[in-house]
Amino acid sequence: MPGISRKINGCAAATGALLLTLTGCAGTGPAAADVDLGPGPAVAGKVKKGALEGVTLTFASYGGIYQDGQEAAGVKPFAADSGARVLSDGPTDYTKLKAQVDAKNVTWDVVDTDSIWAEHQCDKRLMPLDTTVVDTSKLPKDMVGKCSVPAMTYGMVLMYDTSKFGDNPPKSWADFFDTAKFPGKRAVPGVPSDPSPGPLEAALIADEVAPDKLFPLDVDRALKKLSSVRSSLVFWDTGARSQQLLESGEVSMAMVWTGRAYSAVQNGAKFAPQWNQFMPIADSLAVPKGAKNPKAAMALINYYLGAGQQAKLSELTSYSPVNSDAEPKVDPAAAEYLTSTPERQAQALKLDNTWWAENQEQIVSKWSDWLAR
Known part of the structure; x- marks a missing residue:
C-alpha cells in the first residue's frame, strides 16, 4: 500500500545514489555461467554468501521514499550478503529501457515497472523469469507473470x-x-x-x-x-x-x-x-532482455522477495508485502490499509492484467x- 511511497508523495525524481560504489559498469563481472548460487532449490530472501563477488548490477526504480525503502530493505542487504556491487538509478523510464534493449546496450539489470507494462513487454523487452533462481512459492499466484514478479502491492x-x-x-x-x-x-x-x-x-x-x-x-x-x-x-x-x-x-x-x-x-x-x-x-520487478548477467539479476529479485525483506519494505513505505510469510510491524492505523491480509484478499475484485496488457x-x-x- 503506497502510504508514504512515490504514489503518496508524488516522488518521481531519481535518488541518484550509488549503493556501494561509484565505480564499475552495470552487469560486469563473472559471466552468467560462472555464477555459483549454491546447491538446492532457490529460497526467497536467501543468497549464497559472497556468491557474486566481482559482479556489478544496477537496480532501477521510481526514486523517492519508495526506492529508498527498496534499497534499505532488500538491495543493500543483498549486496552485503552476495558480495555484488549494486548501483542505483531511476526513475524508471520505459523509453529509456526500450532504447537500451533495442540497441543491445542494457545498463539496467533489475527494473521496477508497472505490472501491466511488464505483462505487455514479456518476451519483447523483458526476459522470462528463471524459476531455478527465483522462488515464487510465497507470492500471490495471480500476480506472478512469465517475466515478472510483484514488487509490492496496494489497491x-x-x-x-x-x-x-x-x-x-x-x-x-x-x-x-x-x-x-x-x-x-x-x-x-x-x-x-x-x-x-x-x-x-x-x-x-x-x-x-x-x-x-x-x-x-x-x-x-x-x-x-x-x-x-x-x-x-x-x-x-x-x-x-x-x-x-x-x-x-x-x-x-x-x-x-x-x-x-x-x-x-x-x-x-x-x-x-x-x-x-x-x-x-502491484508494481513488478523484471530483468530487461540483454541484461549482461541475468542470473545475478534474478538472484537480486529472489532476495528482495524474502519475508523479512518484504516486512521491512512495508514498515518503511507502507506498501503491502507480497510474501505470504511477511509480518510487518506497523501501527494499527497503517495495518488497516494493508491489502495483503487474508481478510482483504477475500474482499478483492479479481482483475485481468493480461487483458489489460493486450488492450490498453x-x-x-x-x-x-x-x-x-
Missing part, C-alpha cells in the same frame, strides 16, 4: 466522507454511482494517456455486470455508465491531487490508491474505506476522447 479503494455518510455508508461500487442516495462529488482517476484498472471495472459492476463476467471489459458500456454521473465526477491525475481532494472535502467519495487514502486520513480527512471489491494493484493501447483513444468531452 484502488472506495473512500467515503464519514461526516456525511457515517450512519449509512456506501457498501459497493454501485453505491458510488448512486448520486441520489449518496449525493456529492466523486473523485476518479483521469489521465488521458493512461487508462488503467479502476473506473471501467467499477462502472460495469454498478451497471450490474457480475464480477466474474467483467472480462473482456465492455469499454463502451462502461463509458456510458460513467457518463450517467459525469456531472458529479472530479478527475485526478496525480496521487497528490487525489489526496488533496479528500483532505479539502471537495468530494464526498473517491476512488483512490490505498496509500494516498491512508495519508489523507492521517492528515485529518474525515474519510473511511469501503473494502468490498477493492482493486488490487486500444483503449487510450476512447478514454482520452471521453475525458475531453
Whole structure:
C-alpha cells in the first residue's frame, strides 16, 4: 500500500545514489555461467554468501521514499550478503529501457515497472523469469507473470466522507454511482494517456455486470455508465491531487490508491474505506532482455522477495508485502490499509492484467476522447 511511497508523495525524481560504489559498469563481472548460487532449490530472501563477488548490477526504480525503502530493505542487504556491487538509478523510464534493449546496450539489470507494462513487454523487452533462481512459492499466484514478479502491492479503494455518510455508508461500487442516495462529488482517476484498472471495472459492476463476467471489459458500456454521473465526477491525475481532494472535502467519495487514502486520513480527512471489491494493484520487478548477467539479476529479485525483506519494505513505505510469510510491524492505523491480509484478499475484485496488457493501447483513444468531452 503506497502510504508514504512515490504514489503518496508524488516522488518521481531519481535518488541518484550509488549503493556501494561509484565505480564499475552495470552487469560486469563473472559471466552468467560462472555464477555459483549454491546447491538446492532457490529460497526467497536467501543468497549464497559472497556468491557474486566481482559482479556489478544496477537496480532501477521510481526514486523517492519508495526506492529508498527498496534499497534499505532488500538491495543493500543483498549486496552485503552476495558480495555484488549494486548501483542505483531511476526513475524508471520505459523509453529509456526500450532504447537500451533495442540497441543491445542494457545498463539496467533489475527494473521496477508497472505490472501491466511488464505483462505487455514479456518476451519483447523483458526476459522470462528463471524459476531455478527465483522462488515464487510465497507470492500471490495471480500476480506472478512469465517475466515478472510483484514488487509490492496496494489497491484502488472506495473512500467515503464519514461526516456525511457515517450512519449509512456506501457498501459497493454501485453505491458510488448512486448520486441520489449518496449525493456529492466523486473523485476518479483521469489521465488521458493512461487508462488503467479502476473506473471501467467499477462502472460495469454498478451497471450490474457480475464480477466474474467483467472480462473482456465492455469499454463502451462502461463509458456510458460513467457518463450517467459525469456531472458529479472530479478527475485526478496525480496521487497528490487525489489526496488533496479528500483532505479539502471537495468530494464526498473517491476512488483512490490505498496509500494516498491512508495519508489523507492521517492528515485529518474525515474519510473511511469501503473494502468490498477493492482493486488490487502491484508494481513488478523484471530483468530487461540483454541484461549482461541475468542470473545475478534474478538472484537480486529472489532476495528482495524474502519475508523479512518484504516486512521491512512495508514498515518503511507502507506498501503491502507480497510474501505470504511477511509480518510487518506497523501501527494499527497503517495495518488497516494493508491489502495483503487474508481478510482483504477475500474482499478483492479479481482483475485481468493480461487483458489489460493486450488492450490498453486500444483503449487510450476512447478514454482520452471521453475525458475531453
